[in-house]
Amino acid sequence: MSQSPHAVDETFGTARTMLAWLGTIVTLAIATLVTLVFDAWQFSEANLVMIYLLAVVFVGVRFGALRSTIASIAAVLLFDVLFTKPYYSLTVHDTEYLITFSVMLAAGFFASSLTSRIRHQAEVARQNERRANALYRLNQRLAAISGAARLVEHSTEAVGEMFDAHAAIHLVDRQGNVRPSPSHLASFAADATELATAQWVCSNHQAAGMGTTQFADLRALYVPLATPNSTIGVLTVQPEDAASIQTSDARQLLDTCATQIALALERDMLAEESQEARVQVESERLRSSLLSAVSHDLRTPLAGIAGAGSSLAESFELLDDPTRRELLETICDESARLTRLVENLLNMTRLSGGRIEIDKQWHPIDEVVGSALSRLQQQLGEREVEIDISADLPLGHFDAVLIEQVLINLIENAAKYSPPESAIFIEAECIDGGVELRVMDRGIGLQAGDEERVFEMFYRGAEVRSDHQGTGLGLAICKAVVDAHGGRIGATIREDGGTRVWFQLPHDGSPPEIDMELTDEAT
Amino acid sequence: MNPPTIAVIEDETPIRRFLRASLTAEGYRVLEAEDVAGGLRTITQQRPDLILLDLGLPDRDGLEIIHAVREWSTVPIIILSARGEEKSKITSLNAGADDYLTKPFGVGELLARVRVALRHAARLATSSEPEETSFGFGDVRVDLAARTVLRGSEEVKLTKLEFDLLATLVRNAGKVLTHRFLLEKVWGPQAIDEPHYVRVFMANLRKKLEQNASRPKYLLTEQGVGYRLKSE
Numbered sequence: 001m002s003q004s005p006h007a008v009d010e011t012f013g014t015a016r017t018m019l020a021w022l023g024t025i026v027t028l029a030i031a032t033l034v035t036l037v038f039d040a041w042q043f044s045e046a047n048l049v050m051i052y053l054l055a056v057v058f059v060g061v062r063f064g065a066l067r068s069t070i071a072s073i074a075a076v077l078l079f080d081v082l083f084t085k086p087y088y089s090l091t092v093h094d095t096e097y098l099i100t101f102s103v104m105l106a107a108g109f110f111a112s113s114l115t116s117r118i119r120h121q122a123e124v125a126r127q128n129e130r131r132a133n134a135l136y137r138l139n140q141r142l143a144a145i146s147g148a149a150r151l152v153e154h155s156t157e158a159v160g161e162m163f164d165a166h167a168a169i170h171l172v173d174r175q176g177n178v179r180p181s182p183s184h185l186a187s188f189a190a191d192a193t194e195l196a197t198a199q200w201v202c203s204n205h206q207a208a209g210m211g212t213t214q215f216a217d218l219r220a221l222y223v224p225l226a227t228p229n230s231t232i233g234v235l236t237v238q239p240e241d242a243a244s245i246q247t248s249d250a251r252q253l254l255d256t257c258a259t260q261i262a263l264a265l266e267r268d269m270l271a272e273e274s275q276e277a278r279v280q281v282e283s284e285r286l287r288s289s290l291l292s293a294v295s296h297d298l299r300t301p302l303a304g305i306a307g308a309g310s311s312l313a314e315s316f317e318l319l320d321d322p323t324r325r326e327l328l329e330t331i332c333d334e335s336a337r338l339t340r341l342v343e344n345l346l347n348m349t350r351l352s353g354g355r356i357e358i359d360k361q362w363h364p365i366d367e368v369v370g371s372a373l374s375r376l377q378q379q380l381g382e383r384e385v386e387i388d389i390s391a392d393l394p395l396g397h398f399d400a401v402l403i404e405q406v407l408i409n410l411i412e413n414a415a416k417y418s419p420p421e422s423a424i425f426i427e428a429e430c431i432d433g434g435v436e437l438r439v440m441d442r443g444i445g446l447q448a449g450d451e452e453r454v455f456e457m458f459y460r461g462a463e464v465r466s467d468h469q470g471t472g473l474g475l476a477i478c479k480a481v482v483d484a485h486g487g488r489i490g491a492t493i494r495e496d497g498g499t500r501v502w503f504q505l506p507h508d509g510s511p512p513e514i515d516m517e518l519t520d521e522a523t
Numbered sequence: 524m525n526p527p528t529i530a531v532i533e534d535e536t537p538i539r540r541f542l543r544a545s546l547t548a549e550g551y552r553v554l555e556a557e558d559v560a561g562g563l564r565t566i567t568q569q570r571p572d573l574i575l576l577d578l579g580l581p582d583r584d585g586l587e588i589i590h591a592v593r594e595w596s597t598v599p600i601i602i603l604s605a606r607g608e609e610k611s612k613i614t615s616l617n618a619g620a621d622d623y624l625t626k627p628f629g630v631g632e633l634l635a636r637v638r639v640a641l642r643h644a645a646r647l648a649t650s651s652e653p654e655e656t657s658f659g660f661g662d663v664r665v666d667l668a669a670r671t672v673l674r675g676s677e678e679v680k681l682t683k684l685e686f687d688l689l690a691t692l693v694r695n696a697g698k699v700l701t702h703r704f705l706l707e708k709v710w711g712p713q714a715i716d717e718p719h720y721v722r723v724f725m726a727n728l729r730k731k732l733e734q735n736a737s738r739p740k741y742l743l744t745e746q747g748v749g750y751r752l753k754s755e
Contacts, residue, residue, distance in 0.1 A: 335627065363719070363722055364726045366726065366737045367725070368744075369737055370738055370744060371744040371745075373737070373738050374738070374739070385738070387735075395723070401746050404746045511719075512719055514723055
């Protein structure tokens with residue numbers, strides 16, 4: 001893009017100019033040769049002059065006005081010397097030739113000026129096309145990306161290419177102050193002058209710098225990034241060649257670019273604002289569903305405890321022993337339920353708040369399965385549990401307290417939603433260096449389509465909604481824990497009935513060696 | 524002989540009330556305090572036989588009581604704490620507490636811990652007497668003097684370190700033992716940062732001594748804290 005619209009005015013010295021002069025000389029030489037041949041064939045002088053005329057027009061079209069003028073003078077001189085009497089002299093006897101000369105000069109001049117105009121128009125058209133393309137590409141680029149920083153980066157790059165310039169964009173913050181461009185692509189320094197000018201442009205919603213009426217002595221042009229509502233930033237362009245942005249076309253293009261960039265940035269800001277609003281609504285919704293779930297689930301056991309407690313306190317003497325025992329057991333059972341609920345809630349808030357610290361250590365898998373089962377002793381009672389842990393399973397790298405909680409939730413679910421006489425299966429095996437654990441039951445199973453949703457907070461399968469034991473938090477906690485370990489969790493319907501919930505903990509380095517010096521022989 | 528005295532240092536009145544009721548019913552004498560200052564006063568003046576200590580006290584950290592008491596006494600201290608506070612449990616145990624109870628807990632669990640702690644303290648106090656050398660759980664019989672382990676009537680082959688680990692558990696039967704404690708006792712101080720040693724050896728012991736290694740009945744894991752050999 002080093003060509004300016006004025007590049008047609010070629011000057012001496014460049015290779016192209018030399019070539020043009022050479023071309024002019026060659027053209028004239030060829031014309032002279034052809035004329036000599038025709039002259040030998042005794043053609044009339046009026047026809048011979050046409051050959052020179054053709055040559056001059058050709059030079060005009062091909063090599064421009066300057067050379068065509070020189071060529072027409074040279075042609076006249078050559079014709080005069082070579083083909084008019086007296087030969088080999090500049091003297092002109094027949095005044096008719098003067099007319100021939102004038103016509104030749106005029107024709108060459110017209111031809112060259114016509115050509116140069118056409119060429120200039122073509123150049124302008126080409127440049128317009130190039131800029132239209134660039135603008136189109138800019139729009140395409142801006143439409144495809146989001147995020148203010150990336151928009152700024154791409155815009156400055158595109159504008160820089162378009163005008164062969166260093167470009168920068170300074171955005172305005174909410175207080176209306178220009179913040180220096182964060183982009184490394186702002187290849188000229190955002191110094192005090194730059195920022196002050198940008199601030200002026202923002203405040204006055206008007207371009208400044210080179211080629212404008214304001215601060216015209218600056219080496220860069222400052223264009224406001226204006227949206228219908230406000231100026232959101234300033235586009236600064238410092239071209240390699242000052243002329244390239246001073247034509248009205250270039251300025252127009254630059255203004256169009258500025259508008260496009262402003263619109264893209266505004267679109268992005270609006271999208272971000274609505275995203276923020278959505279997140280807020282989402283967290284409000286979460287909070288309110290948490291509250292409603294909690295208030296219901298907290299009240300139920302509390303009602304039981306308060307009821308049983310108050311009947312004991314107020315009517316102790318009137319109650320027989322079995323009734324008293326029953327009421328006491330109610331209090332114990334309901335407290336246990338309340339405990340589980342509160343623990344789940346605390347876990348969930350800690351996990352979703354990102355406040356939990358994962359303490360990964362190396363553990364044998366069967367140990368964490370065992371400790372989960374022993375904490376569930378009361379709920380499981382005599383329930384049959386089949387455990388299949390492959391003997392060659394390596395140590396796993398995880399937070400045992402959290403993974404134990406995952407297993408507790410899964411086993412508890414399996415126990416709760418399957419017939420008491422059916423067995424629960426726990427399997428563990430090594431897959432791709434990581435560990436996969438599965439908890440399976442022969443229970444009511446999932447509804448098709450629920451496989452993903454059961455891991456959502458507060459989602460409860462249609463079959464279990466009526467029972468008051470669950471909170472819709474258990475599996476969400478499992479997912480949060482497994483996610484925090486970089487693993488995956490899923491639920492599937494078993495072909496022959498029941499549910500399979502599995503989770504994978506990824507390969508996480510090699511288990512530490514057991515130092516042989518610290519091990520020993522049998523005593 | 525006087526009934527053992529238990530100091531309850533806890534700021535929540537309902538919990539104090541529940542502890543007093545159940546401990547008194549078991550024949551213990553109960554002293555109460557509701558903050559660190561009151562607790563230390565009670566302990567120094569009345570010299571209880573056991574301390575039940577809540578860590579979240581209103582005036583200062585309950586941990587201070589452990590540090591202060593351990594300066595001059597080996598009186599058993601049982602921590603009352605909530606689930607999810609494994610770090611503070613370990614800190615307290617390493618500072619010299621003997622055991623912990625996770626709130627909410629039942630009376631059965633409370634009394635079991637208290638009995639184990641008092642028994643252990645009594646054994647330490649009478650160290651002049653020869654150590655009980657035989658200990659049993661399930662169908663397993665451990666002879667500390669002969670360094671033999673019988674399962675039913677058959678002898679179980681244990682490596683030296685496996686036996687040392689088992690012996691440490693047996694000597695502290697019923698008490699929770701942190702990974703750190705076990706590593707130091709069995710492997711020596713240089714192994715303190717290798718908790719997987721204990722886990723791997725524990726898994727071996729379970730395979731040799733438990734009916735079902737995946738559902739141990741005696742060699743129990745206290746997740747995030749350590750191990751406990753069930754004693755009753």
